Amino acid sequence: NLSFTYKEVWNLSYHLSLNINNILKGKENVISICMEPSPHFVISIIAIWMSGNMYLPIDTSIPKLRIKYQWKDSNTKLILFDITNKKWFDEIDLPFINLDNFSNFLKTNTIIKNNFHFPKKRGAYIIYTSGTTGNPKGVVIEHKGILNFIQSQIPAFKISSRSKMLQYLSVGFDAFLSEMGTTLLCGGEYIFISINEKSNISTLLNLIESFSITHICLPPAILSLIEPIKKPISLRTIIIGGEVTPTKTIQKWCDVVNLINVYGPTEMTVCTHLLKCKKKHKEAEIGKPINNIEEIIIDKDGRESNKGELLLSGPGIYRGYLNDISLNEKKFFNIENKIYYRTGDLVEKKSNGKLVFLGRIDRQIKILGNRTELEEIESHLKKIKGVNNAIVLPKIESSNFLLISFIQKNTNFKINYKRILQKFIPKWMIPKYFIELNRFPLNFNQKIDQIELLKIYDKFIKEKDFKLKKDSILHYLDKKYLAYGNYKLFELSSIERIQIQLELEENNKIILENNDELKLKDLKVIDSRNSLSDVIYKVRELNNIIYNLNIKNSPGSIKFNKTIKEDSILLIGSGGYLGKHILMELMEQTSKRIYIFYRGNKYNLLNKIISFFKIHNSSFKL
Known part of the structure; x- marks a missing residue:
């Protein structure tokens, strides 16, 4: 429940910068800010810049080992934190400042210096992004690009001194600077809420309403969970970016708010392209470059083209990766x-000069020798009615790529994804598994967390492993033993089922095509109108039942108190395979009157019996 005026923020920042300079000498020292998003975080950034140093934002929700790696790799000299995060740093042998002790500076009447010079090539901050080596890589950003992108975003966002921006993005995500910079440079109001309040959609919408929020930056995965009908009245602009927004989400929201898509690699200082989303946008457009950004598209041979890898240059280009000359x-x-910076992004320039994002170069894989774009598969999945979002991930299995699709649905209806995809893409591009989720897991940058998705897949496989193995066995049995014409096990008569059981038991075991040995004692016999996977009896259980019935009903074990001689027989179930055989035996071996109990049309039954008898006895007459 704290609030600060701009004067108070400046006052606190100045005094904090003096304190920093008392501890550290020289410029471009790395100072780590370790706290949740708050006014103190903003004050820390400004103070670090005033002192001539660089800040390293730490999202306290990430693993402690990852935090320690970043401190060591960046050669962090000082840590800033608030009291809620002190427990993190008790074991760290580094100087620190607790920002909770700085509130007393608000009461001072010290004349504050208000003209600071930031050399364009001085380091402003370091952001760590995921790396291919297993450790994150540090990106060093200089001051020269920060003001350039903010000045381009302000008019696009339609933000002013009357605007209220809700802080949503992780502090470890460089787009945090977009929220902060556009708001503060316009004199707007910057409002902070807790992480728990952000994670609940209903709570988030209520807070937007109660604070009369006008602007918010939302990850596409979050926006796709919200229906426009629930939009708070005050909300005018939504900024999306960081990953491709599903076309359906754009179509739903573009006429409801000022929907702005931002694009920009971390290495180019937050933002290089802007696009005001409209209904006519059917593809993943990223728009045109902002002021002072130059773009070139090259094909695989390094020649300029309208389609290929995007290269960028401009004031926002990064200094380089920290401690990694080869990657630079x-x-x-x-x-x-x-x-120019090689983005690794595949794009296509349209006739109107705007770029369409096609995917990542590193998301190109080969399946059975065929080059496969995972984004193409995702694009078809996202077009399916009832699908909010989809992501396809590859996994190596037996030296080949296995494709797994994760689906976020907005319907309870069952969807046959494979059948739909077969109409548009070749079979080798169709994912093997389709895992439906209520919502996608997000990382600390609020992007879809692919590592967590693969963990979900691993859990899915473990839970389904027995079922999948069983299904493959049953499919084999169904194909080899039970597929008489179009018949399935549940369609066979009781006699035919017993015959099949006996045949299988005589073989003792079955050798499957993949050389897996299946012993019949482990086989579960099924009889289901839904799926061969629904289990009724194990073979050995069935054998025990039959064995016990035989003992119980053997002539020597049955005691008769009284013998009744009757001249009539009531036969129930005569329409079935076994019933017809019994009826024929009775008619041939006894002169007794036979009554048949049958549900249905009696003439249909008569025709069935007559046809059956004629097959087995050509001289039969009624």
Whole structure:
């Protein structure tokens, strides 16, 4: 429940910068800010810049080992934290400042210096992104690009001194600077809520309403969970970015609010392209470059093209990766003495000059020798009615790629994804598994967490492993033993089922095509109108039942108190396979009157019996 005026923020930032300079000497020292999003976080950033140093934002929700790695790799010299996070740093042998002790500076009347010079090439901050080595890689960003992107975003966001921006993004996500920078440079109101309040959609919408929020930056995965009918009246602009937004989500929201899609690699300082979303946008457009950003598209041979990898240059280009010279050499591209950054993003330039995002180069895989774009599969899945979002991930299995699809639905109806996809893409591109989720897990940058998705898949496989193995066995049996014409096990007569059981038991065991040995004692016999996977009896249980029945009903074990001689027989179930055989035996071996109990049309029964008898006895007459 704290609130600060701009003067108070400046006052606190200045005094904090003096304290920092008393501890650290020189410029471009790395100072780690370890706290949840709050006014103190904003004050810390400004103070660090005033002191001539760089900040390293730490999202306290990430693993402690990852935090320690970032401190060591960046050579962090000082830690800023608030009291709620002190427990994290008791074992750290680094200088620190507790920001909870700085509130007393608000009462001072010290004349505050208000003209600070930030050299364009001075380091502003370090952001760690995921790395291919298993450890995150640090990206060093200089001051020269920050003001450039903010000045382009302000008019696009339609933000002013009357605006209220709700802080939503993780502090470890560089787009946090977009929220903060556009709001503060316009003199708007920047409102913070707790992490728990952000995680509940209903609570979030209620807070937007109660605070009269006008602007918010939302990850596409979160926006796709909200229906426009629930939009608070005050909300005017929604900024999306970080990953591709499903077309259906854009179509739902673009006429309801000022929907702005932002694009930009971390290495190019937050944002390089903007797009105001409209109904006509059917593809993953990222728009046109902002001021002072140059773009070039090259094909796989390094020649300029309308379709290929996107290269970017401009004031926001990063200094380089921290402690990784070899990666810098791979990512920097020199064209006519100008340095470009290779984004690794595949794009296509349309006739209107706007770019369409096609996917990542590193998401190209080969399946059975065929190059496969995972985004193409995702695109078809997202077009299916009832699908909110979809992501396809590859996994290596037996030296080949196995495709797993994760689906976020907005309907309870069952969807046959494979049947639909077969109409549009070849069979080898169709994922093997389709896992439906209520919502996708997000990482600390509020992007879909692919690592967590693969963990969900691993859990899914463990739970389904027995069932999958059993299904493959049953499919084999169904194909080899039970597929008489179009018949399935549940369609066979009782006699035929017994015959099959005996045949299987005589074989003692079955050798499957994949050399797996299945002993009959482990086989579960099924009889289901839904699926061969529904279990009724194990073979040995069935054998025990038959054995016990035989003992119980053997002539020597049955005691008769009285013998009644009757001249009539009531036969129930004569319409079945076994019943017809019994009826024929009775008619041939006895002169007794036979009554048949049958549900249905008696003439149908007569015709069935006559046809059956004629097959087995051509001389039969009624």
